[in-house]
Amino acid sequence: MSRSRVAFTLLEVLIFCAIISTFFVSAAAITTFLLRSMKANEHRIIAARYAEELLEWIRAEKERDWEALVSSECFNQSPIVGVTACSPTLKLGEAPNKIFNRELVQTNSVSVETDVVQKTFKVIVEWPEGSDVNLQSVQIETILGIWER
Amino acid sequence: MKKIRRFSFTLIEVIVSMAVIGLVLPVIFSIVFVLMNQQAKIQRLKVIKQEGDFIFNHISNQIKNNAIGVIIDDPPTIVEPNTDYDINPVFTCGNVSSNDGSIFYIIDKGKSFISGKTDFNNWFKYVLNANNISSQSSTFGDVTLNSSNVKINKIEVPPLIPTIPFISCKKDANKYSPAIISVNFRIEYDTISTRVEDKAYFNYQGSFKLRTY
Numbered sequence: 219m220s221r222s223r224v225a226f227t228l229l230e231v232l233i234f235c236a237i238i239s240t241f242f243v244s245a246a247a248i249t250t251f252l253l254r255s256m257k258a259n260e261h262r263i264i265a266a267r268y269a270e271e272l273l274e275w276i277r278a279e280k281e282r283d284w285e286a287l288v289s290s291e292c293f294n295q296s297p298i299v300g301v302t303a304c305s306p307t308l309k310l311g312e313a314p315n316k317i318f319n320r321e322l323v324q325t326n327s328v329s330v331e332t333d334v335v336q337k338t339f340k341v342i343v344e345w346p347e348g349s350d351v352n353l354q355s356v357q358i359e360t361i362l363g364i365w366e367r
Numbered sequence: 368m369k370k371i372r373r374f375s376f377t378l379i380e381v382i383v384s385m386a387v388i389g390l391v392l393p394v395i396f397s398i399v400f401v402l403m404n405q406q407a408k409i410q411r412l413k414v415i416k417q418e419g420d421f422i423f424n425h426i427s428n429q430i431k432n433n434a435i436g437v438i439i440d441d442p443p444t445i446v447e448p449n450t451d452y453d454i455n456p457v458f459t460c461g462n463v464s465s466n467d468g469s470i471f472y473i474i475d476k477g478k479s480f481i482s483g484k485t486d487f488n489n490w491f492k493y494v495l496n497a498n499n500i501s502s503q504s505s506t507f508g509d510v511t512l513n514s515s516n517v518k519i520n521k522i523e524v525p526p527l528i529p530t531i532p533f534i535s536c537k538k539d540a541n542k543y544s545p546a547i548i549s550v551n552f553r554i555e556y557d558t559i560s561t562r563v564e565d566k567a568y569f570n571y572q573g574s575f576k577l578r579t580y
Contacts, residue, residue, distance in 0.1 A: 224374075249398050256405045263412045267419075267569050274423075278574030281547050282537075297522045297531060297551070297570045313563065 258347050258354065261315065265343040265356040268310060268320055271296060272341045273358060276322070284364050287337065290323045310343075317345045329363070336363040404564075411556040411567045414516055419554040422500060422512045422519070423571045426493055429473075429502075430548050430575045436474045437536045437546060438490070439463050443472040446487035460546050464535030466521055467495045471534050473548070475504070493550070495521065495533045500552065518555045522570055531572070545577040 226234075275298045279287055292304035302308060310318040323340040338361050344353040376384075437460035438444055465471045472490040479486035491504035498518035501511045513519055522531040531551040538546035555568040 249402070252402060253405060256402075256409060260405070260409050260412060263409065263416060267416055270420075271570065271572065274571070274573045278549065278572065281574050281576040295528075297524065297528060297572055299528050312566075312568075 254348060261317070261345055261347065261354065262356065264311065264315060265318060265345060265354075268296065268318055269341045269343045269356050269358050272298065272320055272322060273339070273360060276339050276341075276360075277362070280362050280364070287324070290321070293320045293322060294318070319344045334363045336361055408564070408567070411558075411565075414514075415554045415556050415567055415569055418513050418517050419569050419571050422552075422554070423550075423573060425502075425512065426550050427573055427575055429491065430550075431578055433475050433477070433491070434473045434548065434575075434577050435476045435485075435487075436460070436577070437463075437548065438472045438474060439465075439470055439536075440472065441470040443488070443490055446474075460536035460538055462535075462537050464532035466530075466532050468493050468534045469496075471536070477506075493534065495519065495552065498557070513554070516557055518557045520553050520555065522551050522553045522572070547574050547576050549574040 272293050275293075276287070291301040292308075294302045294304075294308045294310040296310060304319070304321065309316045310320050321342045321344070323342065325338045325340075327336050327338065328334070329336055338359065340357060340359045342355055342357050344355045347354045439460060463471075469492070472492050474487055475489040475491055476485060477489045478484060489505050491502065494501050494503055498520060499511050500513055500519045501509050503509045521533045522528075533550070533552060535549045536546055537549070538544075549572075551570070551572045553568055553570050556566065558565050560566075
């Protein structure tokens with residue numbers, strides 16, 4: 219006795235599976251991309267704040283003791299109380315974001331016309347992003363000089 | 368007996384489809400949860416950065432542009448202006464710091480409406496009270512600078528670093544240099560959660576030399 223059954227063929231099931239899996243794979247790819255860029259955004263906001271913090275500290279140091287202003291060093295501490303050694307073990311930030319390295323690069327120049335010593339301060343905050351070998355960074359730069367001497 | 372032909376799902380089909388839905392739905396919801404969590408984290412950072420920047424810039428601009436000195440006295444001593452010539456009295460603040468700023472009166476350079484000369488009894492001050500920072504002045508009363516989303520406190524990181532006072536003033540008596548006012552505070556997102564991932568804070572530290580002394 220033959221029973222007539224209504225069923226999907228193998229081909230139909232395969233096509234259905236292919237469509238569904240394409241959808242899921244692309245959704246997963248978009249989600250990982252989104253998450254990664256959101257994480258990078260979060261780190262960038264924090265890094266920008268750290269860079270500004272050091273620049274504000276330098277401006278304050280300029281008012282307090284211009285001559286003693288340090289040259290190129292690391293400042294991996296917040297709140298800033300002074301220079302810290304540049305070391306791969308001492309990172310800036312709060313766990314789980316304790317990944318930042320904050321460095322100050324200073325160059326001196328003397329203005330030809332006015333004989334005023336100008337110091338250029340470049341703050342570099344670097345951090346690793348995911349499995350990317352290149353470090354991400356936020357850099358800000360300012361020139362300070364003192365006229366009243 | 369009449370044979371009824373019904374098109375329906377068998378039990379096994381229903382069970383299989385429920386199992387598939389049961390596998391897929393938790394995955395989708397966990398992804399959505401992680402995304403929203405991350406979004407909330409960024410939102411918190413944006414709020415504290417925006418408000419912290421605003422408060423810091425506001426205080427910095429006010430002190431740089433308007434302050435001519437500091438009086439540590441509550442209520443502030445009345446200063447009689449010199450009627451013969453317009454010379455500022457010297458407000459030496461020495462080496463004073465305050466954890467809440469309530470007796471830290473900063474003298475404003477504003478001129479008197481009546482005489483047109485600098486009225487040394489115009490003052491403004493910044494007060495740290497119950498997780499809020501407020502701007503108070505002799506003319507405008509009390510304005511809270513932060514929203515209720517954030518908490519503001521002095522910077523405390525024991526035992527690494529001793530507590531940094533909210534506001535302090537330094538003037539070298541031997542030098543003809545203006546006083547320097549330092550402002551330090553920590554802005555934190557106000558949350559009842561105790562999880563480390565839900566917390567966000569930034570430190571603000573700055574020193575400003577009085578320009579119009």
